[in-house]
Amino acid sequence: MANIKDVAERAGVSVATVSRVLNGHGPVAETRERVLAAVRELGYRPNNVARALRTARTGTLGLVISDLTNPFFTELADAVEDAARGLGYSLVIGNAGERPEQQDDYIRTLLDRRIDGLLVSSAGTGSAMIGEVVASGTPLVLLDRTVPGIDAPCVRADGRTALTELAAHLAALGRRRPAIIVAPAGTPTGDERLDLFRTALAAHGIALPDERVGATPDLQHTGGRRVMSGFLDLPEPPDAVLATDNLMALGAMDELRARGLRVPDDMALVVYDDVPWFAHTDPPLTAIAQPTRELGRAAVHTLLERIEGRRAESVLLPAHLVIRRSCGEPPARTPARGTAPGQRTEEEERGSA
Amino acid sequence: MANIKDVAERAGVSVATVSRVLNGHGPVAETRERVLAAVRELGYRPNNVARALRTARTGTLGLVISDLTNPFFTELADAVEDAARGLGYSLVIGNAGERPEQQDDYIRTLLDRRIDGLLVSSAGTGSAMIGEVVASGTPLVLLDRTVPGIDAPCVRADGRTALTELAAHLAALGRRRPAIIVAPAGTPTGDERLDLFRTALAAHGIALPDERVGATPDLQHTGGRRVMSGFLDLPEPPDAVLATDNLMALGAMDELRARGLRVPDDMALVVYDDVPWFAHTDPPLTAIAQPTRELGRAAVHTLLERIEGRRAESVLLPAHLVIRRSCGEPPARTPARGTAPGQRTEEEERGSA
DNA sequence: AGGCCCCACGAAATCGATTACACGTCGATC
DNA sequence: GATCGACGTGTAATCGATTTCGTGGGGCCT
Numbered sequence: 070m071a072n073i074k075d076v077a078e079r080a081g082v083s084v085a086t087v088s089r090v091l092n093g094h095g096p097v098a099e100t101r102e103r104v105l106a107a108v109r110e111l112g113y114r115p116n117n118v119a120r121a122l123r124t125a126r127t128g129t130l131g132l133v134i135s136d137l138t139n140p141f142f143t144e145l146a147d148a149v150e151d152a153a154r155g156l157g158y159s160l161v162i163g164n165a166g167e168r169p170e171q172q173d174d175y176i177r178t179l180l181d182r183r184i185d186g187l188l189v190s191s192a193g194t195g196s197a198m199i200g201e202v203v204a205s206g207t208p209l210v211l212l213d214r215t216v217p218g219i220d221a222p223c224v225r226a227d228g229r230t231a232l233t234e235l236a237a238h239l240a241a242l243g244r245r246r247p248a249i250i251v252a253p254a255g256t257p258t259g260d261e262r263l264d265l266f267r268t269a270l271a272a273h274g275i276a277l278p279d280e281r282v283g284a285t286p287d288l289q290h291t292g293g294r295r296v297m298s299g300f301l302d303l304p305e306p307p308d309a310v311l312a313t314d315n316l317m318a319l320g321a322m323d324e325l326r327a328r329g330l331r332v333p334d335d336m337a338l339v340v341y342d343d344v345p346w347f348a349h350t351d352p353p354l355t356a357i358a359q360p361t362r363e364l365g366r367a368a369v370h371t372l373l374e375r376i377e378g379r380r381a382e383s384v385l386l387p388a389h390l391v392i393r394r395s396c397g398e399p400p401a402r403t404p405a406r407g408t409a410p411g412q413r414t415e416e417e418e419r420g421s422a
Numbered sequence: 423m424a425n426i427k428d429v430a431e432r433a434g435v436s437v438a439t440v441s442r443v444l445n446g447h448g449p450v451a452e453t454r455e456r457v458l459a460a461v462r463e464l465g466y467r468p469n470n471v472a473r474a475l476r477t478a479r480t481g482t483l484g485l486v487i488s489d490l491t492n493p494f495f496t497e498l499a500d501a502v503e504d505a506a507r508g509l510g511y512s513l514v515i516g517n518a519g520e521r522p523e524q525q526d527d528y529i530r531t532l533l534d535r536r537i538d539g540l541l542v543s544s545a546g547t548g549s550a551m552i553g554e555v556v557a558s559g560t561p562l563v564l565l566d567r568t569v570p571g572i573d574a575p576c577v578r579a580d581g582r583t584a585l586t587e588l589a590a591h592l593a594a595l596g597r598r599r600p601a602i603i604v605a606p607a608g609t610p611t612g613d614e615r616l617d618l619f620r621t622a623l624a625a626h627g628i629a630l631p632d633e634r635v636g637a638t639p640d641l642q643h644t645g646g647r648r649v650m651s652g653f654l655d656l657p658e659p660p661d662a663v664l665a666t667d668n669l670m671a672l673g674a675m676d677e678l679r680a681r682g683l684r685v686p687d688d689m690a691l692v693v694y695d696d697v698p699w700f701a702h703t704d705p706p707l708t709a710i711a712q713p714t715r716e717l718g719r720a721a722v723h724t725l726l727e728r729i730e731g732r733r734a735e736s737v738l739l740p741a742h743l744v745i746r747r748s749c750g751e752p753p754a755r756t757p758a759r760g761t762a763p764g765q766r767t768e769e770e771e772r773g774s775a
Numbered sequence: 776a777g778g779c780c781c782c783a784c785g786a787a788a789t790c791g792a793t794t795a796c797a798c799g800t801c802g803a804t805c
Numbered sequence: 806g807a808t809c810g811a812c813g814t815g816t817a818a819t820c821g822a823t824t825t826c827g828t829g830g831g832g833c834c835t
Contacts, residue, residue, distance in 0.1 A: 070558060072791055083815050088793060096813060117534045118480065119791035121471045122820050129535075137503075143496050150490075150517055159531050162515045164503055178512050181470045182482075205423060290698075319702050326704065345643075349672050351679065351704045425821055436785045441823060449783055472821035475790050779834080788825080795818080804809080 071111040080107040091115065121183065130158045130372065131179035133172055135192040135214070137164040140344035141315055141361070142190065145213065148365025149188060156373065158185070165192040167288065173198040180205055186372045188212050208375035212368045215257045222375070224368040226359040227385040228265055228341075234390040235339060235357065236269035239309050242397050244337055248281035248307035250296045250317050252288060259284075262313045262341065281307050285317065293320030301328060309337035309396065315344050318354065337396035353393035360386045424464040433460040444468065474536065483511045483725065484532035486525055488545040488567070490517040493697035494668055494714070495543065498566065501718025502541060509726065511538070518545040520641065526551040533558055539725045541565050561728035565721045568610050575728070577721040579712040580738040581618055581694075587743040588692060588710065589622035592662050595750050597690055601634035601660035603649045603670050605641060612637075615666045615694065634660050638670065646673030654681060662690035662749065668697050671707065690749035706746035713739045 077084040080103045089095030090104040107113070121127040130153050134142050146162055153160045161184065163175030169192055176198040179187060186208040189199060199219055202209045211223040239247055249266055252259030267277045283299055285292030293312055297320065300307050312318035318340035325336055332338050332352055340347055343358035367384045374381035430437040433456045442448030443457040460466070474480040483506050487495050499515055506513045514537065516528030522545055529551040532540060539561040542552060552572055555562045564576040592600055602619055605612030620630045636652055638645030646665055650673065653660050665671035671693035678689055685691050685705055693700055696711035720737045727734035 074791080084792080085794075085816080086814060089814090092793080094794095098813095100813080114530075114534050116475075116536060116791055118471060118474045118536050119820090120793075122469075122475050122822085123791080123793045125820075127471065137500050138493075138496055140491075140493070140496075143491055143493075147490050147517060147519075159514070159516070159528075159535075161512070163512075164500060166500075175512075177467075181467050182512070183469060183471050319699070323702055346672070346699050349676055427821080437822080438786080438824080439784060442784085445823080447824095451783095453783075469821055472790090473823075475792085475821080476823045478790075777835090780832090782829105782831090784828090786825105786827085789823085790821105793819085795816105797816085798814085800811105800813085802809105802811090805807095 070116075071113045072116065073113070075111055076104065076107045076113050079111060080104045125183070127183055127185055128158055129161055129182070129184045130369070131161050131163065131176075131182075131184040131187045132212075133163040133165055133175050133179070133187070133189045133191075135165050135172075135190050136167045137162070138166075139314075139316060140346065141342040141359070142213075144344065144361045145190070145365055148362040149212075149369055150365075151362075152366040152369035156369065158369075167192045169196055172196060176202060180207060186210070186376045188368055188372060189216075190214050191216050208372060210368055210372040210375065210381070213258075213364065217257065222371050222381045222383045224364055224371055224384040225386075226364060226388040228262055228357060228388050229269075231357045231388040231390045232262070232265045233269045233272075235311070235355075236266070236273055236275070238355070238390065238392065238396060239270075239337065240273035240275060242337070244309040244396065245275060246281065246305065246307045247275060247277055247309045247311065248283065248300050249277065250283045250285065250293055250310060250312045250314075250321060252313070253284040253286050259313065266311060288314050288317060290316050290320040290323070293317030294324045295320070297321040297324040301330075307336070309339070311339045311341065313341040315340055315342040315347070318347070322350070332395050333397040339396065343391050348393070352395050354395045355393045356391045357388050358391045359388045423469075424466045425469065426466070428464055429457065429460045429466050432464060433457045478536070480536055480538055481511055482514055482535070482537045483722070484514050484516065484529075484535075484537040484540045485565075486516040486518055486528050486532070486540070486542045486544075488518050488525075488543050489520045490515070491519075492667075492669060493699065494695040494712070495566075497697065497714045498543070498718055501715040502565075502722055503718075504715075505719040505722035509722065511722075520545045522549055525549060529555060533560060539563070539729045541721055541725060542569075543567050544569050561725060563721055563725040563728065563734070566611075566717065570610065575724050575734045575736045577717055577724055577737040578739075579717060579741040581615055581710060581741050582622075584710045584741040584743045585615070585618045586622045586625075588664070588708075589619070589626055589628070591708070591743065591745065591749060592623075592690065593626035593628060595690070597662040597749065598628060599634065599658065599660045600628060600630055600662045600664065601636065601653050602630065603636045603638065603646055603663060603665045603667075603674060605666070606637040606639050612666065619664060641667050641670060643669050643673040643676070646670030647677045648673070650674040650677040654678075654683075660689070662692070664692045664694065666694040668693055668695040668700070671700070675703070685748050686750040692749065696744050701746070705748050707748040708746045709744045710741050711744045712741045 073084050073087050077087045082100060082104060086095060087104050090101050095101060132146060132149050134146050136142055150160045161179060163179060165172035165175060172192045173196055187202055188210050190212040191214050199216055203220060209221040211221055213225045215223045247270060249263060251263050254260060263282060270277050280303060283296030285296050310321060312321050325332060330336055339355050341357045343356035347354040347356050363386055371381045371384060426437050426440050430440045435453060435457060439448060440457050443454050485499060485502055487499050489495055503513045514532060518525035518528060525545045526549060540555055541563050543565040544567050552569055556573060562574040564574055566578045568576045600623060602616060604616050607613060623630050636649030638649050663674060665674050678685060683689055692708045694710045696709035700707040700709050716739055724734045724737060
């Protein structure tokens with residue numbers, strides 16, 4: 070492959086001149102044309118490795134994602150990538166597969182690659198490497214999941230309004246025994262969702278006792294199924310379940326189906342994370358939709374702020390409730406009591422899906 | 423961040439010695455210890471950019487994938503990444519989003535980054551940039567989709583046995599009017615699946631007339647739905663539909679549900695690409711499963727062959743039929759007529775999903 | 776004792792770009 | 806007509822590693 074020296078020779082100028090032409094600082098007239106012609110004829114493309122070494126900027130961002138096969142994170146990664154591309158950065162994606170040690174491995178690799186900035190949606194709690202990122206001076210932004218004790222802005226969705234809406238929705242439909250499937254205590258995201266849901270229910274005089282809080286360490290299908298099974302074996306089973314992750318909801322649905330129970334007749338089911346598939350299940354699932362694309366965009370923008378040396382704040386974007394039919398009562402086309410702000414019914418969303 | 427010079431100074435040796443210690447060509451005794459101690463104390467990590475410039479090896483592979491949000495490709499990307507990691511390479515993923523111009527853009531970026539090799543699962547047909555990859559001398563392997571006129575090995579799944587099994591399955595269940603939802607004529611993958619299906623059906627005396635071949639340019643949800651709608655409006659609608667992509671199958675299911683039709687009673691439905699979700703739909707869908715993880719692994723291995731200068735052949739791995747309940751007749755636990763080799767029933771698969 | 780070889784190690788070139796600095800030329804200004 | 810600035814351009818340093826080549830010293834052989 071041709072390098073800058075070849076171009077310089079062919080154009081009869083020095084390498085410095087070629088570099089200047091290509092970076093816009095150079096001459097404007099005849100010399101410039103000669104250089105550009107040489108570039109064209111040789112099919113020259115600057116070597117980004119060399120450029121990165123000299124300028125200490127790689128034009129690359131890193132994204133370490135907890136689990137790429139989880140559709141919520143896929144969509145998030147897609148959004149981040151779009152935003153990064155739009156700003157002239159390319160993205161290296163590292164998939165931790167929910168394994169903290171693999172996450173650390175990836176973070177290390179990315180630091181060695183001298184990426185310009187790093188986005189991390191952390192698997193598990195805490196991580197020695199994340200501390201090292203901060204220490205290394207590489208700009209860092211946390212995505213979707215906070216990490217206690219790490220001094221970096223975090224971009225994530227705020228479930229408060231969505232969960233408030235959900236509590237109202239369940240109360241209005243007469244569901245009095247809600248339950249939640251959640252990550253174990255100590256997981257920031259899980260704790261927060263539990264607290265918010267419990268508080269929101271309390272406002273309607275509905276309790277969420279511990280027996281109806283099902284924790285599962287694996288945030289997967291099997292975990293969701295096991296917890297749902299436990300709920301159904303209670304002397305007084307719940308009449309509504311919120312699964313705080315889409316894979317867990319899938320497991321919960323399977324358990325219901327295996328026992329011949331129907332949604333929403335025998336059990337209302339709500340899923341946190343509105344991935345496209347849930348609009349196509351039977352029945353379509355009422356969901357808490359995080360503003361995935363906006364999260365991705367905000368994360369990249371926040372990261373760029375830090376890269377450019379500015380101070381950047383954490384970002385909280387509101388999630389909203391998407392009412393479908395998994396809690397009963399089909400959504401009214403003309404809402405009876407008015408639709409609360411932020412709520413949407415199925416018709417309004419996904420215009421082009 | 424500390425560099426090799428800092429380490430050399432601290433250890434009281436030259437940079438050459440440090441480099442040799444770190445790369446294993448160096449001394450073994452006391453000097454070595456001093457160097458390693460200095461490395462530890464300074465937290466030194468070699469700068470991969472500089473190393474790549476000197477050695478002309480980046481330790482990075484590129485993967486340009488047609489559509490990351492399509493679960494089949496997500497799984498494929500995940501598999502490729504696992505395999506690459508296992509061999510000490512990291513992976514830059516570029517998501518073309520089924521847009522050829524974005525694909526070209528990504529290929530160019532990756533070439534500029536001087537990746538060691540490139541995997542492409544091409545969006546659309548043909549592409550000027552793919553030719554340039556070959557011309558640039560960068561090792562290239564095509565994944566899942568061939569590109570006519572490109573001289574590079576291709577790793578993909580062979581649907582012949584799966585479609586043969588499917589034809590037998592449909593024939594045994596008395597389905598006589600099959601249909602197929604497929605990419606437009608001229609798309610290599612689409613054409614092949616259509617031909618194989620038609621041939622396999624013919625062996626059972628079943629015809630697949632053109633009116634029951636529904637082409638859709640967008641390989642998406644809406645395309646599948648539209649084609650299914652067309653099928654249902656035929657004077658003699660089909661009694662079984664094969665959707666040759668998972669998103670199109672989703673659209674087809676939606677159309678059936680919208681018309682109040684039941685699977686499998688009113689219509690048998692089979693999906694090409696067995697993504698996890700289809701095991702959890704109601705009813706679970708019979709599917710043609712491509713050996714995704716093996717494809718990923720084979721692709722990386724083939725690419726490494728090329729990187730190391732060896733000639734590499736194309737790889738064809740057999741897909742198999744996963745029988746669930748979307749064509750009628752629940753799978754027998756003890757197969758009545760014996761299970762054909764390669765076929766599996768739901769119980770056997772996905773041990774840990 | 777002398778000669779050889781091997782090993783450890785340092786000096787310096789190298790990869791391909793960017794950029795600070797110096798210099799020459801030309802036009803404008805007084 | 807001399808001076809000053811601006812502009813275009815080349816020379817060379819630089820980024821941080823790897824690697825070639827050369828040298829000095831120690832061990833082994835005869």
